[in-house]
Structures are given as structure tokens and as C-alpha cells.
Amino acid sequence: MSEIGRRLLLAGVAAAPFTGWTRIADAATPKDAVVFAKQIDDIVSLDPGECYELSGVEICSNIYDRLLRYEAEDLNKLVGGVAESWTVSPDGKTFTFKIRPNLKFQSGTPVTAEDAEFSLQRVVLMDKTAAFLLTQFGWSKANVKDLVKGSGDTLTLKITEDFAPSLVLNLMTSIVASVVEKKAALANEKGGDLGNGWLKTQSASSGAYRLVSWKANESVTLEAFPGFRLGGPPLKRVIIRHVPEPASQRLLLEKADIDIARDLTPDQIKPLAGNPNIKVQSFKAANTFYMGLNTGYEPLGNVKVRQAMKMLVDYEGMVKSFLAGRFVVQQSFLPVGFFGAIPYAPFKLDVASAKALLAEAGYKDGFAVKMAAPNSSPWTEISQSVQQTMGQAGIKVSIEPMELKAVIGQYRARAHQIAMLSWGPDYFDPHTNADTFVHNADNSDAPKSKPIAWRNKWFIPELTKEMLAAAKELDTAKRAQQYEAMQKKVTDEGPYIFMFQNNSQVARRDAVTGFNPGITEDLNFYRTIRKS
Amino acid sequence: MSVSATEEAAATVTGGGGGENRAWRLAKRAARTLVSVALTFLGLTCVTFFIGRVIPIDPVLAIVGDKASAETYARVKAEIGLDQPLPVQYWRYLTKVVHGDFGNSVVTSRPVLEDMLQVFPATLELALLALLIGVVAGVPMGVVAATHRGRWQDQVIRFVSLLGYSIPVFWLGLVGLLLFYAKLGWVGGPGRIDVAFDDIVAPVTGMLTIDSLLAGEYEVFWNAVSHLMLPASILGYLSLAYVARMTRSFMLGQLKQEYVLAALAKGLSPWRVVWVHALGNVWAPLVTVIALTFGSLLEGAVLTETVFAWPGLGLYMKNSLFNADLNAVLGGTMVVGVVYIGLNMISDLIYPMVDPRARDE
Numbered sequence: 010m011s012e013i014g015r016r017l018l019l020a021g022v023a024a025a026p027f028t029g030w031t032r033i034a035d036a037a038t039p040k041d042a043v044v045f046a047k048q049i050d051d052i053v054s055l056d057p058g059e060c061y062e063l064s065g066v067e068i069c070s071n072i073y074d075r076l077l078r079y080e081a082e083d084l085n086k087l088v089g090g091v092a093e094s095w096t097v098s099p100d101g102k103t104f105t106f107k108i109r110p111n112l113k114f115q116s117g118t119p120v121t122a123e124d125a126e127f128s129l130q131r132v133v134l135m136d137k138t139a140a141f142l143l144t145q146f147g148w149s150k151a152n153v154k155d156l157v158k159g160s161g162d163t164l165t166l167k168i169t170e171d172f173a174p175s176l177v178l179n180l181m182t183s184i185v186a187s188v189v190e191k192k193a194a195l196a197n198e199k200g201g202d203l204g205n206g207w208l209k210t211q212s213a214s215s216g217a218y219r220l221v222s223w224k225a226n227e228s229v230t231l232e233a234f235p236g237f238r239l240g241g242p243p244l245k246r247v248i249i250r251h252v253p254e255p256a257s258q259r260l261l262l263e264k265a266d267i268d269i270a271r272d273l274t275p276d277q278i279k280p281l282a283g284n285p286n287i288k289v290q291s292f293k294a295a296n297t298f299y300m301g302l303n304t305g306y307e308p309l310g311n312v313k314v315r316q317a318m319k320m321l322v323d324y325e326g327m328v329k330s331f332l333a334g335r336f337v338v339q340q341s342f343l344p345v346g347f348f349g350a351i352p353y354a355p356f357k358l359d360v361a362s363a364k365a366l367l368a369e370a371g372y373k374d375g376f377a378v379k380m381a382a383p384n385s386s387p388w389t390e391i392s393q394s395v396q397q398t399m400g401q402a403g404i405k406v407s408i409e410p411m412e413l414k415a416v417i418g419q420y421r422a423r424a425h426q427i428a429m430l431s432w433g434p435d436y437f438d439p440h441t442n443a444d445t446f447v448h449n450a451d452n453s454d455a456p457k458s459k460p461i462a463w464r465n466k467w468f469i470p471e472l473t474k475e476m477l478a479a480a481k482e483l484d485t486a487k488r489a490q491q492y493e494a495m496q497k498k499v500t501d502e503g504p505y506i507f508m509f510q511n512n513s514q515v516a517r518r519d520a521v522t523g524f525n526p527g528i529t530e531d532l533n534f535y536r537t538i539r540k541s
Numbered sequence: 542m543s544v545s546a547t548e549e550a551a552a553t554v555t556g557g558g559g560g561e562n563r564a565w566r567l568a569k570r571a572a573r574t575l576v577s578v579a580l581t582f583l584g585l586t587c588v589t590f591f592i593g594r595v596i597p598i599d600p601v602l603a604i605v606g607d608k609a610s611a612e613t614y615a616r617v618k619a620e621i622g623l624d625q626p627l628p629v630q631y632w633r634y635l636t637k638v639v640h641g642d643f644g645n646s647v648v649t650s651r652p653v654l655e656d657m658l659q660v661f662p663a664t665l666e667l668a669l670l671a672l673l674i675g676v677v678a679g680v681p682m683g684v685v686a687a688t689h690r691g692r693w694q695d696q697v698i699r700f701v702s703l704l705g706y707s708i709p710v711f712w713l714g715l716v717g718l719l720l721f722y723a724k725l726g727w728v729g730g731p732g733r734i735d736v737a738f739d740d741i742v743a744p745v746t747g748m749l750t751i752d753s754l755l756a757g758e759y760e761v762f763w764n765a766v767s768h769l770m771l772p773a774s775i776l777g778y779l780s781l782a783y784v785a786r787m788t789r790s791f792m793l794g795q796l797k798q799e800y801v802l803a804a805l806a807k808g809l810s811p812w813r814v815v816w817v818h819a820l821g822n823v824w825a826p827l828v829t830v831i832a833l834t835f836g837s838l839l840e841g842a843v844l845t846e847t848v849f850a851w852p853g854l855g856l857y858m859k860n861s862l863f864n865a866d867l868n869a870v871l872g873g874t875m876v877v878g879v880v881y882i883g884l885n886m887i888s889d890l891i892y893p894m895v896d897p898r899a900r901d902e
Binding site: 421 | 596599606608610611613646647651715718722723735736737740847856857863864865
């Protein structure tokens with residue numbers, strides 16, 4: 010081969026990989042599908058008896074119908090899901106549900122009370138993470154088959170613990186009350202797992218969608234169920250793509266390769282304001298962002314020190330600057346939007362008053378304290394702001410940035426001094442948060458459970474009794490008052506610096522409407538999404 | 542590179558020695574290689590296992606979540622054997638691995654081996670194209686830089702290589718996306734394929750470009766290529782930078798040799814002297830450089846895979862690590878280990894083909 014020939018060949022080979030660049034990729038999303046970009050690497054299972062991660066709960070909520078629901082049409086009204094109606098016995102211990110007639114699973118099999126019975130029982134029998142939601146009724150592996158009974162169109166639940174009926178009914182709207190098709194689950198049972206292994210990646214449901222595929226760290230695809238009791242969803246498919254990087258989510262949205270971006274950061278959202286094809290909306294979410302103060306650490310055991318520290322956080326400054334749009338100030342353990350929640354925010358940055366309180370407590374010159382915080386945004390920024398403002402009163406905060414799971418590990422071991430974290434409610438009732446922030450009647454090192462009050466060594470047997478009484482209160486108005494008093498006390502004296510409640514910000518293509526996330530993942534409905 | 546493997550490779554290529562003696566030598570070398578590979582694996586599992594146990598993330602929490610009751614926590618801890626002493630845990634793990642069972646991943650709920658078969662081809666596809674770009678462009682650039690030492694060509698190539706070394710790949714990826722995907726529309730965006738083409742081709746090799754060609758789905762092929770181009774080019778640029786720098790320095794060493802002068806004096810064209818004789822002698826060390834580059838590409842480029850939402854080994858390992866998914870981390874590390882050992886052996890085999898001296902040893 011001549012030299013020129015060789016050179017040409019060499020150049021050709023070198024250029025070959027770049028020929029792909031000449032292909033123009035401009036595929037928009039399909040007309041009958043909605044495509045989300047979202048971080049979904051938290052999903053570990055899509056079996057509603059096991060799934061307990063935020064992304065998974067949202068998806069399962071769209072796949073499985075539940076016994077009762079708060080529907081998209083009115084997020085504040087408790088209505089029947091699989092159950093058409095329900096009654097509560099006068100002693101508040103027996104709950105009877107009538108299953109809707111003519112309801113069918115996606116397989117065509119009728120939905121019966123036996124399916125509902127099986128679904129609730131398997132949560133307790135499998136004893137996965139979410140089982141505690143039901144075992145708190147007094148249900149256990151030994152007795153659940155006697156206490157949860159379904160036959161024909163009637164499901165009867167008996168609880169042995171005292172609980173407000175509204176709390177029990179609210180729990181019947183949570184993920185553990187998802188109704189699974191018994192026949193399908195048992196047909197795919199392996200080693201007595203009640204179909205758990207199979208249902209991780211398959212669905213047997215009567216909800217608005219069917220699970221087509223879950224490719225871990227890649228995508229989830231759902232297909233509309235035309236026979237859904239509220240009518241088939243207008244869009245045939247929902248595709249949720251795992252896009253971990255917010256900047257990549259933004260580019261995909263701008264190019265119309267996705268319809269809705271779920272995890273944009275403020276610096277990604279700002280430039281989108283000028284794009285006429287993209288709309289950004291904020292919806293109130295229910296996560297509480299707070300600092301836990303370990304009262305076992307000498308200065309933090311002093312209530313005056315804690316109050317001083319609550320005055321050394323620039324709540325307003327943060328939500329007006331780097332947290333703009335993402336957070337609102339909320340200083341109580343209940344997120345606004347929950348039954349009994351009050352917009353109680355008595356603390357603001359006040360260095361002079363804080364110094365006076367510290368002097369009263371015997372810490373005139375402040376003290377040194379370590380703070381464990383997750384090593385990602387917005388934690389990093391919040392912890393730096395807190396470090397700076399606390400420093401103004403002589404409190405020397407040294408930030409220990411680490412992986413979120415490492416913070417939680419330290420927190421559960423009560424090895425922290427300050428831990429900065431967030432908490433999301435498990436179901437739509439105030440008891441879910443009260444039961445963790447205001448529950449510690451056993452301060453020993455090996456308690457039955459490790460609620461947040463225990464983690465901060467806040468020993469409150471009396472307050473715990475009040476909290477449990479509120480959970481059992483049958484009079485709704487009285488129950489709300491009890492939570493109100495409790496919130497004030499916990500905010501004023503407790504070992505928590507409650508700072509913010511978050512918003513979920515959704516950026517969508519103009520043509521895609523109807524996705525209005527609710528306060529918890531259970532209330533993020535895909536069936537209302539439309540595309541023009 | 543392991544000496545024993547080189548020797549073995551050399552022995553298989555050369556004839557030499559007589560019947561029994563040769564067979565005995567070969568067997569001895571093969572045994573030595575096997576022992577060295579086995580020891581490497583043992584060390585790998587040991588280090589990864591114990592590092593996995595001392596990181597301050599609780600693997601039980603990764604499974605049961607923060608809100609689980611004490612009973613559930615204790616039950617799961619016992620189920621996954623974490624209540625046993627460390628040596629017992631390690632022994633159990635080793636026994637399973639020997640039987641090909643890497644356990645289940647916490648994050649994906651599937652056997653780790655299955656996960657590996659899914660994520661590794663995605664990385665392999667990316668790495669192969671990146672390596673092709675890196676070698677095909679990097680080697681000639683290195684040669685040109687060496688032959689034009691100190692002149693503008695050398696300066697430009699040095700600048701380009703230096704840039705490849707020093708620009709953070711994360712930034713390069715985002716800027717690349719902004720320019721070639723968002724502004725110019727020349728390439729596909731993050732992800733391996735457009736949603737519209739998802740699930741059309743059944744996986745055979747797991748590499749979408751090859752699978753789509755096998756299935757005759759050319760539209761899918763071009764779509765996959767459009768998604769592959771940018772991340773592969775960026776990774777290719779990084780490896781190009783390294784390959785070009787190394788080629789330049791190897792070539793400089795060769796061009797000083799007397800045989801180059803002799804060849805030129807004999808009237809051979811400078812082109813032939815450089816591209817055939819000098820470059821021919823550089824291939825041997827370059828093979829090692831290329832193998833190592835390939836190894837690091839296959840290890841998974843976490844940042845590139847994150848920016849491009851590329852479901853490969855790097856992203857998988859990162860997620861597993863952050864979720865204390867020890868089985869997945871250990872499984873992934875083993876795969877990377879196998880890749881490195883495999884590449885070492887392959888480069889040992891190639892060595893004598895490109896360097897006659899290795900054949901004579």
C-alpha cells in the first residue's frame with residue numbers, strides 16, 4: 010500500500026468513531042406517554058408489603074389501590090378505595106369494611122375481601138420495614154390471622170391496642186393497605202415468601218397502572234389499566250428514568266426528551282424561568298428539616314442552652330437566599346398540611362438574647378460542639394450557615410460531613426452531639442411524627458424501638474403518656490388541641506431545632522399538565538397527567 | 542505484570558526444549574500462574590470484605606430502613622449473618638463465592654451476578670469505543686509529537702493532552718452535553734437510548750449497539766450510537782491524553798537509537814523509519830499502557846456515568862457503596878479484579894507477538 014493510501018486509511022479509521030455525531034438525535038417523548046427524570050436509586054422493591062423508600066412508595070401508590078384513599082380530586086377527604094364504605098364499633102376496636110362490588114384486578118380476577126385480608130396479613134407475616142405500621146395495633150405473626158378476617162364482601166379488623174379511629178383509618182390509606190391479588194401472589198410463592206420475591210419486580214394489582222418493568226438504577230415503566238375503578242388514565246404509559254445529575258435532568262427537559270424533571274436544584278431552576286415551553290411549580294411537601302441535640306452531651310442537656318441555640322439560626326435568611334423556593338420556615342414537629350399542625354415559629358436569629366440565655370445557663374463564653382451532617386446539598390450550605398451564626402455567640406460548631414447513612418448510623422447509636430437530618434412522615438396522621446419526636450419512656454441503651462426522642466436521650470415519660478393519649482383520643486377537636494399543646498412544648502423545650510418544611514419543585518414541559526404532587530409520596534398521582 | 546504469566550506466555554509461543562521437559566516446565570508455570578491468581582483473588586476478597594465491615598455505614602439499616610423496629614433489625618442482622626464474628630462471616634462469604642454465589646444486592650434485590658451481567662456490558666460498550674478513540678487518535682498524536690519535538694505540532698499536542706489530563710471529566714461531560722446535545726443536537730442526551738426505542742431489542746450481549754445490529758434494528762442502532770458517542774468521546778479524550786503522552790516519550794527513546802540513524806543513512810524514507818521501525822519497537826510497552834487504560838475504563842467511570850445517566854459498573858458500584866450494599870461492592874470489586882488479571886494475561890500474551898525479544902527469553 011502506498012504511503013498516501015496508508016495515511017488515508019489511518020485517517021479513516023480515526024474518524025470512524027465520530028461518524029455517529031452526524032446523526033441528529035431529536036426524538037421527543039411519545040404522545041401517549043409521560044416521561045419523568047428522577048433519582049430512583051432508592052428503590053429496593055416494588056412489593057407494597059415491603060417497599061418503604063420514597064420513590065418506591067410513589068410508584069406503588071400508582072400501581073396498587075388501597076383500602077381507603079385520599080384521592081387526587083380532593084386531597085383532604087378520606088374516601089373509599091378498594092373498600093366502598095366502613096364502620097367503626099362504639100369501643101373503637103372493630104373496623105368493618107365493605108369491599109366495592111364488581112372491582113377487578115388487572116388480571117381480570119374480581120377483588121374480594123379475601124385479597125384485602127391476605128394483603129394486610131402478609132405485611133405482618135413478612136415482617137419487613139413497614140410492618141410496624143400495622144403491628145402497633147397489637148397485631149403479630151401469631152394473632153394477625155384471627156384479628157384480620159375477610160369473607161365475601163366484608164373485611165373485619167380488630168385492634169387490641171387503643172388508637173383513635175381516625176388514626177387507624179388513616180393508616181388504611183398508607184402503603185401497607187395496598188391490596189394485592191392473593192391468587193397471583195401465592196401462585197408465585199417461593200419458600201413461603203408469600204410472593205415477595207416475585208412482587209419485587211412484578212405487579213398484581215387493581216390500581217391505575219401495571220408495572221411493566223423496573224430496571225434498577227435505570228428506569229421504571231408503567232402501563233395504564235383501562236379498567237381502573239375511576240376510569241383508565243388518559244396516558245398509556247409512564248416512564249420514570251433514573252437521571253442522577255440535576256444538570257442532566259435540566260438539559261433533557263429543555264430538549265423535550267423528558268416531560269417532567271423532579272430533582273432540579275435552584276441553580277438549575279433559575280435559568281428555566283425564561284423558557285416559554287417550561288413551567289416550574291412548587292408543591293408543599295412534608296419533610297421536616299431539623300437538628301437533633303443529644304442531651305447526653307453536657308451543655309445540650311440544659312434547656313436554656315437549647316433555647317439559645319434555637320435563636321442562633323438564621324431561618325429567614327436561608328429561605329430567602331440559597332434555599333429560596335425549596336423550603337419554608339416551620340418550627341414544629343408537624344408539617345403544615347397535617348391534621349393538628351400549627352404554623353408555630355417562635356424563634357428567629359437573635360444573637361443578643363441568645364448570649365443572655367447562654368450566660369444564664371453558665372456558658373457565657375460558649376462551648377465547642379460537633380455536628381454530623383450529610384455531605385450533600387442543601388445540608389452543606391445549611392450547616393455552614395448554622396456554624397457561622399452559632400459562632401456569633403461563641404458556640405464553636407465543628408461540622409462533620411458524612412454520607413447520609415453514616416449520619417443515621419451515628420444518630421441511632423446516640424454517638425452524635427448534634428445531628429442535622431430530615432424526617433418524613435410514614436402516613437397521613439400526626440401520630441406518625443409525634444410517635445418519634447415525642448416518644449421516650451425507656452431511656453436504656455437497648456429499648457424496643459429507637460425513636461428520635463430516645464436518640465437524643467430526651468427522657469420524657471410524662472409527655473410520652475400525653476402523646477399516646479392523643480393517639481387514642483376519639484374526639485377530633487380535642488385531639489387537635491392535644492397536638493397543638495404538644496407541638497408548642499416540644500418546640501420550646503425539646504432537643505430539636507426545627508428549621509424547615511420542604512417544597513417539591515416540579516419543572517414540566519408546557520404541554521404536560523395535571524401532575525400536582527401532594528404533601529406525601531402517597532399523594533403523587535400519575536393518572537391525572539395529560540398531554541396536549 | 543506478573544512475571545510468571547509472561548514466562549508462561551513466552552513458553553507457549555516459543556518452541557524450545559524437548560518433550561517431557563517442556564511439558565513439565567509448562568505445567569509448573571501454569572500452576573504458578575494459578576496460585577498467583579488465586580492468591581490475588583484471596584487478597585482482593587479479604588481487603589474488600591474487611592474494609593466493607595469497618596466503614597461507618599450499617600448494612601442492616603440499608604435493608605430495613607431507619608424506622609424499623611428493634612426486632613426487625615435483629616432478625617435481618619441475623620439473617621444476613623452479621624451477628625457472627627468477622628472471621629466466620631468471611632469464611633461463609635468465601636465459601637459462597639467459590640460456589641459462584643455472590644449473594645443478593647440490597648439495592649436491586651437481585652443476585653449480584655445478574656446485576657453484573659447487566660451493568661458490565663454497558664460499561665464495556667462505552668470503554669471499547671473510548672479505547673478505540675484513545676488509541677486510534679492518541680498513538681499517531683504521540684508519534685507526531687515525538688517526531689516534531691519542540692515544534693508547534695508538539696506544543697499543540699502537548700496542550701491538548703494536558704487539557705485532557707487536567708479538565709475535570711464531570712465538567713467536560715456537562716459542557717459536552719450543553720454544546721453537542723442541547724445546542725447543536727448532534728448527539729443523544731443522557732441515558733443509553735431514547736425512550737421511544739426502549740425495550741425493542743432483546744439483550745444478547747448486553748451491548749445495545751451490537752444487539753441492535755444483530756436484530757437488524759438499524760434505527761435503534763443509530764439511536765444507541767448517538768447516545769454512546771459523547772460519553773465515549775469524552776472518556777476517549779482522557780485516555781487519548783495518556784496514550785499520546787506515553788507514545789511520545791517511548792518514541793523519543795527510540796528515535797535516539799542508532800538503528801534509526803542507520804536506517805535513514807541506508808536511504809529508507811523517514812516515514813517508514815518512524816511509523817514502521819521506531820513505532821514497531823514502541824508497541825511492546827504501549828501494549829501495557831493500553832491494557833492499563835482499558836482496565837481503568839472498565840473499572841467504570843463514576844462521574845461520566847453519573848452525568849450521562851449511564852447504567853454501568855461505575856454508577857452501580859457507587860450506589861452500592863453509598864448504600865452499604867456489601868454483596869454488590871464485593872461482587873463489583875471481584876469483576877474489576879478479574880478484568881485486571883484478564884487484561885494482564887492478555888497483554889502478556891500479546892507481548893511476545895510485538896516484541897521478538899520476549900519470544901527469545
